[in-house]
Amino acid sequence: MAVENEILSYFEMCQREGTSLQRGMNFRLHGAYSVILMSVRPNAPYKDELHEEGAVLIYEGHDHPRTQDTPNPKVLKQPEYLPSGGFTENGKFHNAAQQFKAGEKAPDLVRVYEKLRKGIWSYNGYFHLVDSWQKSDGTRNVFQFRLEAIEEILDATTAVDTSFHKKKHRRIIPTYVKLAVWKRDRGKCTICGATNELHFDHILPYSKGGTSLKVENVQLLCARHNLQKSARIE
Numbered sequence: 724m725a726v727e728n729e730i731l732s733y734f735e736m737c738q739r740e741g742t743s744l745q746r747g748m749n750f751r752l753h754g755a756y757s758v759i760l761m762s763v764r765p766n767a768p769y770k771d772e773l774h775e776e777g778a779v780l781i782y783e784g785h786d787h788p789r790t791q792d793t794p795n796p797k798v799l800k801q802p803e804y805l806p807s808g809g810f811t812e813n814g815k816f817h818n819a820a821q822q823f824k825a826g827e828k829a830p831d832l833v834r835v836y837e838k839l840r841k842g843i844w845s846y847n848g849y850f851h852l853v854d855s856w857q858k859s860d861g862t863r864n865v866f867q868f869r870l871e872a873i874e875e876i877l878d879a880t881t882a883v884d885t886s887f888h889k890k891k892h893r894r895i896i897p898t899y900v901k902l903a904v905w906k907r908d909r910g911k912c913t914i915c916g917a918t919n920e921l922h923f924d925h926i927l928p929y930s931k932g933g934t935s936l937k938v939e940n941v942q943l944l945c946a947r948h949n950l951q952k953s954a955r956i957e
């Protein structure tokens with residue numbers, strides 16, 4: 724299981740999920756929760772956006788696969804259905820979000836990984852899928868999904884139906900803060916200089932009123948020093 728704010732290579736991210744993550748959208752990957760890969764980098768293939776100081780993710784749906792017959796998927800409406808008639812990943816997420824909106828079920832749980840730069844990903848924790856719609860991007864219709872960050876869940880298999888009203892809202896560390904911290908700390912633990920198993924750590928913890936929004940309150944720590952610090956705080 725990934726730990727919130729853990730920094731991972733692509734390979735480590737796939738290891739955490741126990742599968743090769745070939746796609747950005749993976750509906751109910753192992754049954755209990757879905758996994759999405761996001762990016763707000765300027766050259767990212769889709770326009771994902773963080774809002775409300777990192778509490779809300781607006782995630783763009785995905786295009787038709789590029790094939791010989793579909794050389795430019797960016798001009799085509801994002802598909803809800805496969806040629807076979809089943810749902811695409813867009814369709815599955817859309818259907819789940821609409822069922823939640825209609826009061827028919829609890830919101831789907833989604834684990835979110837963010838690409839920070841080539842080969843560097845961070846785990847943004849659990850979100851609830853609460854809404855979805857289609858809108859024009861100027862050329863064609865795209866899907867958008869609204870996801871809200873929630874407190875960490877230790878056992879996703881039992882949390883699905885019971886957790887919704889108990890979970891407090893959460894904010895993730897904004898991308899610009901992560902990138903600035905990574906650069907300032909030169910991709911190393913600020914205590915021992917380790918370059919693997921790194922985490923973004925709140926210097927004054929979020930639970931004690933520390934902010935995610937200031938570069939000065941976030942640092943890189945290795946797994947060992949991250950654990951040592953949380954043991955001291957608890």
Ligand SMILES: [Zn+2]
Pocket residue numbers: 912913914915916917944945946947948
């Ligand atoms: Zn360290």
